[in-house]
Amino acid sequence: MASFNLTPSDPSTFILMGIPGLEAAHVLISIPLSMFYIMGLLGNFTVSFVVSKEETLHKPMYLLICMLALTDISISTSVVPKALCVFWFNLKGITVVSCLTQMFFLHAGMVMHSAVLVIMAFDRYVAICDPLRYSIILTNARIAKLGLVGLIRAVLFILPVPLLLSGQPFCANHIIPHTYCENIAVVKMSCGDTIVNRMYDLVIVSVVIGLDLTLIALSYGLIIRAVFRISSKKTHQKALNTCTVHICVILTSYTSSLFSNLTHWFSQGIAPHVHIILANFYFLVPTMLNPIIYGVKTKELRDRVFKYICRI
Known part of the structure; x- marks a missing residue:
């Protein structure tokens, strides 16, 4: 296969190493990885399908749950299929364009996910603090507009990341010691001045996580x-x-x-393979748990899901 003959000196290709040091265990590690991914897909697609089909669930809260499910699918799908190709078939090659595209969809999905959580916090605030005006303030149309604003924010914030990297010269060593194109790992391969890239990454983390967590904390x-x-x-x-x-x-x-993020910033005492495994399951655990949490705790949604399951 062509991917076996790729060399780190190929200027148009990066090499994803998977989990360095645990190559012999790649297939074993892929078992829980693929199971979590499949469970996440099934759960989130089920929630999205039920909400779209049941008119009684066409309410702001359930539309937000559907948005969250779609972002979870987007985040996990941008990472896991390629990781499984590395684990199962040793297909380690990825073009620079594909790498930057994966990076964009991954981080844009994460920013969008954070935006949906902020809108959900606002939804709960209005429902409890101003319940009489809830149906006036939060209509389905307004939720859709807020979701669109969140999507535009995600695209505008993250688009400069791959654009800045696309203009960077990369050194001869194109090896990425990871299962996906992690932003910092790609930046480290650049031979040029990456101060702008690093500063922009810091701004994104501070603005998105800092601002969104502040708004959520204020709401609660x-x-x-x-x-x-x-x-x-x-x-x-x-x-x-x-x-x-x-x-x-x-x-x-x-x-x-x-x-x-903490394991990455303070990773001096943490083995690289531990950080990589944690990074992969970070994308999968919330994706798998979120539909379960909503299914267990939200009676109206749970009843509708059971109704569809019983028809199968």
């Missing part, structure tokens, strides 16, 4: 204040239950993201 701060002002214990409990699902999704998404 206002929600908690409103909840504690409710005198009825039953209403108090109901209000908290409406936020539980979203909080669980936030924890699975941002906790794994921050942990992955």
Whole structure:
């Protein structure tokens, strides 16, 4: 096969090494990787299908769940298929254009995912703090517009990343010690001045994660204040239950993201193969867990999913 004959000196191709040091275990590692990926796809496609088919679920909260499912599919699909090609068939070659394209879709999906979580926090804020005006403030059309704004933000923020890298000269060593085109790993292969690339990466992380987490924290701060002002214990409990699902999704998404970034920034004491394995499962665990969390905790969605499953 052509990919076996590629050399690191090929100027148009990068070499993805998979998990250096664990080449003998690639097939074994691919088993949980592929299982998590398939479970994530099945869960998110099921949620998206049920929400699209059931008119009773055409509400802001469920449209946001559908958006989250689509971003989860996008993120995992941009990484896992190529990683499995490396693990199963030793197809390590990837063109520079394909590498930069993968990088764009991966990071754009992550920024979009964060935007959806912010919109969800706003949705919960309005539902609890201003319930009488909820149907007026958050219509389906407005949710669609907010989702479009999030998508435009993701494209505008991330597009400069591959564009800046495309203008960089790369050294003779085109080997990427990873299963996918990680931004920092590609930047390290450049022979040119990468200060702009590194500064822009830092700005993106600070603005996206910092700003979005601040907005989510602000929303839930206002929600908690409103909840504690409710005198009825039953209403108090109901209000908290409406936020539980979203909080669980936030924890699975941002906790794994921050942990992955921390292991990268402070990786001196962490073996490279550990970091790479964690980075791969970071994309898969939230993707697999999110539809399960919504299916278990959201009765209306759970009932509709069971209805379709029983028809099979």
